[in-house]
Amino acid sequence: MTDLIRVCGLTKRYGTKTVLDNVSLSVPKGGITGFVGANGAGKTTTIRAILGLMPLDAGTVELFGEPFGINSSQSVNARIKSRIGVVLDTCPYIGDLPVKTTSSIMKAAFRGWRQGRFEDYLDRFGLDPQKKVKDLSRGMGMKLQLACALAHEPDLLILDEATAGLDPLARDEVLDILREFVADDMHGILISSHITSDLDKIADTVACIDGGRIVFDLPKDVITDEMGLAKCRTSQFEQIAASGAYQPNTMKFIRYEYGIDLLVYDRFAFKRSFPDVACERLTIDDYMQLTLKGETR
Numbered sequence: 001m002t003d004l005i006r007v008c009g010l011t012k013r014y015g016t017k018t019v020l021d022n023v024s025l026s027v028p029k030g031g032i033t034g035f036v037g038a039n040g041a042g043k044t045t046t047i048r049a050i051l052g053l054m055p056l057d058a059g060t061v062e063l064f065g066e067p068f069g070i071n072s073s074q075s076v077n078a079r080i081k082s083r084i085g086v087v088l089d090t091c092p093y094i095g096d097l098p099v100k101t102t103s104s105i106m107k108a109a110f111r112g113w114r115q116g117r118f119e120d121y122l123d124r125f126g127l128d129p130q131k132k133v134k135d136l137s138r139g140m141g142m143k144l145q146l147a148c149a150l151a152h153e154p155d156l157l158i159l160d161e162a163t164a165g166l167d168p169l170a171r172d173e174v175l176d177i178l179r180e181f182v183a184d185d186m187h188g189i190l191i192s193s194h195i196t197s198d199l200d201k202i203a204d205t206v207a208c209i210d211g212g213r214i215v216f217d218l219p220k221d222v223i224t225d226e227m228g229l230a231k232c233r234t235s236q237f238e239q240i241a242a243s244g245a246y247q248p249n250t251m252k253f254i255r256y257e258y259g260i261d262l263l264v265y266d267r268f269a270f271k272r273s274f275p276d277v278a279c280e281r282l283t284i285d286d287y288m289q290l291t292l293k294g295e296t297r
C-alpha cells in the first residue's frame, strides 16, 4: 500500500550544527503517526523539511507516492500541496484581518476550498468570524488553522503541536475530528505533540526524535498494550537481572530514591515470572523517559 508520507535520510545542518541526522519516517493510508521529542529535538524542522519549506543537505521526501520538493516539477508540487492540510506551531495568517477573511486567501490558494465547511468549523470551534486574527488566543489560533486545514478537504494532515494551548474539552473535540478524518482508511495524519496523552488516544505509530535522530518508531499498541513498567525494589531488580529474563544490554531502567522503574517488554509474561513485582501499563511518556534518560544494563 502507498504511504502518504515517506521520508528517507533527511539531513539538515545549520553551520556546523546537524539538526536533522538521517531522519526517516512514514505515514500510511488510514494511519496517524505521532511525532514526539524534547524541546529542540527536531520536530518542527522535520515538518518544515517535509513541507519543502527549507533546503536539505540530504534525503528524499515522497508524498502520495511521488517525489516532492526541489527535485519535482512545480505542477507536481502544486498538485501535492493541494492535498495537504497544515497546522503550524505559530498562526501564519495576517494579524489585522478578521477571522472570516482568512477564507478569501485560502480560497485563492486551494481549488477544493469548501466555504460551508469552513463556516461549520468556525461555528463548531466557537470562533467569532469578526474577531481579528491577532486578538485570538493561542488555542483559538490553532482552531482557526485547523478549520482552514480541513476546509479544503485534504487527504493528509500535517500538524505541528496542533493541540497545544487547547483546554481539555477542546483537545478531545479536535482528537474526535482527527479520528473521523482517518476513518475512511484513505487519509492520514502526521502530528507532533508534547501532549503524549493525546497521542496515547489517537496515534497508531509513535516516532521519537532526539538530537535530530529518530530514537524509536513503534506501533503505539506495542508500547501501551504489550510493554509495562515494573516498580522494583533494588533487591527485586537484582533478582530479575540474575534470572536471565533479560539479554545483556536490554534492561532499561531509571533509579529513584524510592526504587527502580524497569521497562518490561512483555507485561503478561513478566507477571507470570515475577508475580510479586508490581507491573503497570506503560505510557508513551514512560517509554520516552526510559529511552531518553534511562540507564541500560
Ligand SMILES: Nc1ncnc2c1ncn2[C@@H]1O[C@H](COP(=O)(O)OP(=O)(O)OP(=O)(O)O)[C@@H](O)[C@H]1O
Binding pocket: 014, 019, 037, 038, 039, 040, 041, 042, 043, 044, 045, 046
Ligand atoms: N534557522 C535556524 N538556524 C539555526 N538553528 C536552528 C534554526 N531552526 C532551528 N534550529 C535549531 O534546530 C534544532 C531543532 O529545532 P526544532 O524547532 O526543530 O525543534 P522542536 O523539536 O520542534 O522543538 P520544540 O518542541 O521546542 O518546538 C534546535 O536546536 C534549533 O535551535
